[in-house]
Amino acid sequence: MTVHSTTPNAAHGPAPSNAAPGNSNAAPGSAAPTAVTLSSLVGIPALHLTVLAGAEQLDRPVRWVHTSELDDPIPYLEGGELLLTTGLKLGRSREKQRSYVHRLADAGVAGLGFGVGLSYGEVPAALVEAAAERELPLIQVPQPTPFIALSKAVTAALAAEQYLAVTTSFEAQEELTRAALGKDGTGALVRRLAGRLGGWAALYDSSGAVVVAAPDWAARRANRLRPEVDRLRSRPAPSSAALQNAQKDQDYVVLQSLGADRRARGFLAVGTEDRLTPTERYVVNAAVALLTLTLERSRDLRRAEERMRTALLRLVLAGEIATAREVAGPLLGGLPEGQVRVLLAEGEPLSALGDLAEQSATRTGEPLLLAPEGERMVLLALDGGSVHTDCLAAVQDLDGLSLGISAPTTPEAAGAAFAQAERALAVALRSGRRSVDHDEVGTGSLLPLLADEAVLAFADALLRPLREHDRTSRGDLEASLHAWLSHHGQWDAAAVDLGVHRHTLRYRMRRVEELLGRSLDDTDVRMELWLALRTRGE
Known part of the structure; x- marks a missing residue:
């Protein structure tokens, strides 16, 4: 290391023979000098x-x-x-x-x-x-x-000072690595990190909930940072934020997202009385790397696990429940029992919903079968359980994600429940709703389902001859058809509604048949024409 100058150093007398380079605050032979001040x-x-x-x-x-x-x-x-x-x-x-x-x-x-x-x-x-x-x-x-x-x-x-920073960081990395490999894993690592910094540390899961905080009193401090963690969640990993309280009696906080592939699987917060020194930043970086490795399992392992879950799901949907339970025991700890629901999700971010469902199941101890199915995600969860209710709440905040939910059933009837969830998801996607329950599909109106682009195109094509006639000739054929169908083919009632003679209405209906090339005596034709009129808002 050299010292730059803008002019040559002036001769300023001979150097004292006993001038001691370095820091006199360090004890002789000490390997731990203090900062240069x-x-x-x-x-x-x-x-x-x-x-x-x-x-x-x-x-x-x-x-x-x-x-x-x-x-x-x-x-x-x-x-x-x-x-x-x-x-x-x-x-x-x-x-x-x-x-x-x-x-x-x-x-x-x-x-x-x-x-x-x-x-x-x-x-x-x-x-x-x-x-x-x-x-x-x-x-x-x-x-x-x-x-x-x-x-x-x-x-x-x-x-x-730089040598001390390097050696201290190596020592800290060894200490944190031993903690991460121990029985308590991440919890021990967070406690060792807090001790190293002389402050506090907290680990959050991907949803922003505090998993572990050290010392114990730091849990309240960590929970107050949830809004800051939520802001960091919106940024791709790895990202960080430094917070300094305006009040002098508050601490300095550094937040760091944990994860690879731009996906945050957790967050680390550390708080200290003063700003982090370069050595302390090395220590925090070591902790971030270890926690990321702990939380971010290898991509091949995750893909293998997803394939196993998908295979297990197919066993359940095929009715092979005995075999599925035998496989699910060592893999998932068992399948949901009793009344269950099938939840089918499509859109983005599927990963966020999957993380939330797994965290909910872990928190409450509920069994859960979660598996990818093509571009969708399937969940077999307890009816009314925490996974069911948490997913319903979360999907309202996840833009671009839709959810179809089956009626309550048993694991043995999961195949039929999956079909119900598919129909409910189709309704959600077509109507732009975040979630649709199968019960709503069975008890609601059919008309909202007609908003599909293909249905609208069919209705336009079917009614086009009548509308072209009405634009170029006298006679309100489309309005007359709507009145006649709404009165179930009763000539007098429909004619009164239109304000015309019933013979005029009969003539118009014959003209409708000629233009459409269809008979109004056919019940299916009447149904299609009525739905086409309702689809177009008639």
Whole structure:
């Protein structure tokens, strides 16, 4: 690591033989130096540094040491530097010296080191006053101490800090890996992570519910973050968010989604009193990787499991219940018993509904058979159970997803229930509804089902000859047909409704038959014409 400067370093006396590079806060031989700060630099006796202003800000971290004799070094600064100068081009003007300090403070430098004995015998009073006003640390560097000694000290300390970050992250990764492979798995990992950070940590499932929090008191804090987790759910994984409370007594929180293939399978939240250090970020990243590996099973394994579930579903639908129960025992822990329903879902996001159903079943201990079936998802769930009710509630919030639900039945009659769910799903898709129960299909009106594009096209084609006639000739054939059919073929009642003589109506109906090429004595023809008229809103 090197220290850049905009001008060559001024000769500033010989280096003290006992100048100690690195951080004097670390014990001799210690492998764990503290962060590089102005305080740690000032604490090195061999450098003989004197703090003239900003002593209360010495805990500022030093990112770099930069030497410049320019009267305006700001274009070459990024912030966080300890700027060293002998004031060669500073000038004797009090206002110019004060302006120099204010520019440095605005640029966010960590501090100003002023070398005396060359351009100035002592640090100008205007610099000291301005630095005190801006709470900018101003450090006097005596002539026997060369600037290179400060650069070496900071460089050594930064290198030690980076080495510590790497070694600490490796140690943390080993510790978290052992926890993840243990009996408690993710729970132990979250607890170890919270201990490592000296704060709290929480794991959420894909729905945003808290799975585990450590320490125990952190559960309430984690639950209050649900709105932030929900916002993160709308973004593809991996994504993260950093939250800082406006109140000083609150913590800093980092949220991270867990998952691959842009699909979040869970979320991790960590809260600390202060912002995460680079070392702590390494630790969090290690935890994220381990949790992702734990939650994200291999794609081949998931596909194999889905194929097994689909095969099991086909056994159930074929009525092979005894065989299905034998297979489902070790695979799923059993099949739903008693009154069940078949739920058939289509659209996107199917995965979100599937995750919710599995989480609901896990939470309550309900047996559940969930399997893909082509572009759809089939669920065999307890009638009125948590999976049934949670899916009904969730589908209302999942845009682009439709659900068909069978009538209550037994697992032995699941094949017929599947057909009911298919019909209910067809109604939901055609009517634009989120969910339709089979009972609604049996007791509701048939007319809403006629909104299908194919039915509308058939109705237009069937009635087109009458409408073309009415546009070019006298006689309201379509309205007359509607009145006659609505009165069940009663001539007098229909004629009164139209305000014409019954013989006129008879003539019109004969004309209808001629144009359509169909007999109105045929019951099927009457039914088709009536449905066509109702489909078109007549």
